[in-house]
Amino acid sequence: MxxxxxxxxxxxxxxxxxxxxxxxxxxxxxxxxxxxxxxxxxxxxxxxxxxxxxxxxxxxxxxxxxxxxxxxxxxxxxxxxxxxxxxxxxxxxxxxxxxxxxxxxxxxxQESNQKKKVEKIQLPYIKNVVAVASGKGGVGKSTVAVNLACALQKAGHRVGLLDLDIYGPSLPTMLGLNQEPKREGGKAIPVDYHGLATLSVGYLIPADKAVIWRGPLVQKMIQQFLTETAWPELDYLILDTPPGTGDVHLSLAQMVPLSGVLVVTTPQKLSLIDAEKSVEMYETLNIPVFGLIENMADVECPSCHHSFQIFDQGGGEFLSQKKQVPLLASLSMSKSIRESADRGKPLYEQSEQTPFHEGIDKIVTYLENILSQNV
Structure with a gap:
């Protein structure tokens, strides 16, 4: 009763x-x-x-x-x-x-009716466009983007890599490339890196020169990189985006048919706060957030091989549960990752299998599963 x-x-x-x-x-x-x-x-x-x-x-x-x-x-x-x-x-x-x-x-x-509505760019030869984002700089976003592109290619996919980090392009250094793209028929030809079709503003501007562009110029550059480039047929185009939630991300959401986004963070509280903002922004813009990637999760002592955490632990799992977004991989720090980037040879390209390779492979498998109908 x-x-x-x-x-x-x-x-x-x-x-x-x-x-x-x-x-x-x-x-x-x-x-x-x-x-x-x-x-x-x-x-x-x-x-x-x-x-x-x-x-x-x-x-x-x-x-x-x-x-x-x-x-x-x-x-x-x-x-x-x-x-x-x-x-x-x-x-x-x-x-x-x-x-x-x-x-x-x-x-x-909220734009005037007289203004032309921004339409999505048509990319008929590209099956999947995946953005790699981060709320904060310095968390290893470009490292993840470059090695993910290499891993997807090694898995047998046709892959392109576009560096949209306008103010801090990393591709020229990480791939050891320093050449301006050729042009043919009025379009830029992506620079080849062992079969990867790559493009970066860093190929066009000297490394010691700063890029000082406002929003409209950034938006125009994104449009040109996608529509005025002779991209080959691709299964995946990986976008290395700038940190934060600024003009590039909003332009991507407006103009580019994004398949989804991967958000990179470290376990540190400061990074997690900004990563959550990045997830929130893309969800607000109705762009699927495929998952989180926790970078610099731990580091192995070169002497005793004991692993320990520099940036706290469990941060990626905490944010994953809070935002109901899967944690796809936790990647360790290592001297070899830094050395390979400085040499212009991504670590994933090295033959020796490491825990880093295994983490990147998990992300590849996840993308293959959720995007299998598009490849």
Whole structure:
């Protein structure tokens, strides 16, 4: 028999839930926008309404997402006050958590009707486009991308490797290539590396010269690298993207038919925080996140061969469970990985089998399984 007290308690909880739901439903976008416009930057007192910012609301998300769009300097300035801005929003949205996302590229859905809608680039000769991303630099993203491309090729696939890390291209060094692509019929010919079709902005700009480009130029470069390059027929095109969640990633999501994304992190808390942002961004943009790759998970002492952790342990598994994204591999640090990259010869190309090879092979097997219908 059901207890009267339990029944009343259930009804009370249900009423609280309905009250919260109806309260949130009653808050319309205009009310929140008006509240946002009154936000003042803590250090200068400048009103948000005076800044060149557009705000996009995602009410159905949990937590509620507010995406701020604007030019790079303004977005960077606003993001420095993220916590104060979130506290300001929570004064209105009291009963749900809020996530703030800052982007330096305008949302397609808020563009003027007169502007041409960004359409996906057609890549009929490329079956799968896989981006390798990371929230933070220095976690070994390029190492993973290069060795993954080599492993896929060794598995019998036709593979291309495109370096989109505009401000810090790694491909020329890691592959030992220093030649400008030839042109034929108005298109660039990818530089061959033992059968890999490769392209990098580093092939075009001297290593000691900095690339100082803003969003529109970056977007144009991505488009040219994909459409004005004579890519051969490929089973996989691996994209080595820049760290973070900036213009390149938004342009990729807008223009490129991505099959999915691999996110590289280390077990360190700082890296995990930014890796989670990267996962969140791609999920927000409806791009499948295939999985996480935990790099620098441990290191083996060259004397006693005992393994120990420099960047903590279990971080990849923790983020995997939190975001419900599979952890595909945990890769160890080793001197040989650094030496092979500096020599321009990826470690996977060496004949000796190592735990690093085994980890990369796990990623290859996973991609083959989920993308088998496309190859």
């Amino acid at each position: 059901v207890c009267v007290h339990e029944t009343l308690e259930f009804i009370f909880e249900l009423l609280i839930y309905l009250f919260k739901f109806n309260t949130m439903a009653a808050i319309n976008k205009q009310a929140l926008q008006t509240h946002l416009d009154a936000f003042k930057l803590p250090d200068s007192g400048v009103l948000l309404s005076t800044l060149p910012i557009q705000t996009h609301f995602q009410w159905e998300a949990d937590p509620v997402r507010l995406i701020f769009f604007g030019d790079g300097p303004t977005i960077r300035m606003l993001s420095h006050h993220q916590q104060a801005l979130k506290n300001h929003v929570l004064q209105v949205v009291r009963d749900r958590d809020v996530q703030l996302i800052f982007s330096s590229q305008a949302p397609p859905q």
